[in-house]
Amino acid sequence: MNRHDAGAGSAGGAQAARPAPRRSAPVRPTVVGRAAFQAELDRLRVREKAHTREGDAIAAARRRLPVVEVDGTLLLEGPGGALTLLDAFDGREQLIAYYFMWHSGRSAAHQCEGCTFYTGQVRELSQLHSRDVTFAVFSQAPYEAGVRYRDFMGWDVPWFSALPSLDALLVGRQIGLMHLVCYLRDGDRVFETYWTTRRGVEAMDNTYGLLDLTVYGRREAWEDSPAGWPQEWAVAGANPYRRDGRPIAQWPRLAEGRSDDLGTGPGRLAHGGRHGSGQREEGCC
Secondary structure, three states, X not given: OOOOEOOOOOOOOOOOOOOOOOOOOOOOOOOOOHHHHHHHHHHHHHHHHHHHHXXXXXXXXXXOOOOEEEOOOOEEEEOOEEEEHHHHOOOOOEEEEEEEOOOOOOOHHHOOHHHHHHHOOOOOOHHHXXXXXXXXXXXXXXXXXXXXXXXXXXXXXXXXXXXXXXXXXXXXXXXXXXXXXXXXXXXXXXXXXXXXXXXXXXXXXXXXXXXOOOOOOOOEOXXXXXXXXXXXXXXXXXXXXXXXXXXXXXXXXXXXXXXOOOOOOOOEOOOOXXXXXXXXXXXXX
């Protein structure tokens, strides 16, 4: 595929992401009868149940953590202009905020592929709301640029810019990195109850959870897989969230004719290589 202009609105013939090309026929798993298969699965199920119970125990410990008070009047920016952290709760008791990374002045193609991947998987919020929890994205971009990216991707989650108060909101943490932060309010008082980053934000994911159930898994180099298992993303420098110079999730939007113009002007992509081609895919994750 030819390199694309990063600011091209309709992407003039942009294509949806395609599977990476196979280099050779993949090695197949051992074939056994139903009884032998079920016996092996039953042995694995013991470990799966122990893993589930350990996850439950960790969640129980998380619920017993102390909390730290945060200034509820810290300013954010939203569709109506300035608002406070307390306002972002939308009247609910708890708030989960995802701090979306941002590369100022860069095109949509150069925005964070990991944040794009994880944010796109948080769609149905009614179950969270039934537990008195609000979910919102706290973009580390100016509001207008960030919301243009949200609209390009077709997301409808609450979206705010945290730029006015990033130093205070992420005190002691790396600004510019993704963070998932949980808050509790008691009247007009706000408390931070938990936060995580990097692989911790996989809490927002279902794609990898499903891939982990499959025989070939995520097809990434770090996985402990049998010799010969297909791992197209094992190429040196390959980025598992990007293809052809963009976050993978952007390609279907371009194919629909959506504009990826963030108001930053056109720019050429650094690389247009496909995963498995041996070319390094630039990115932040």
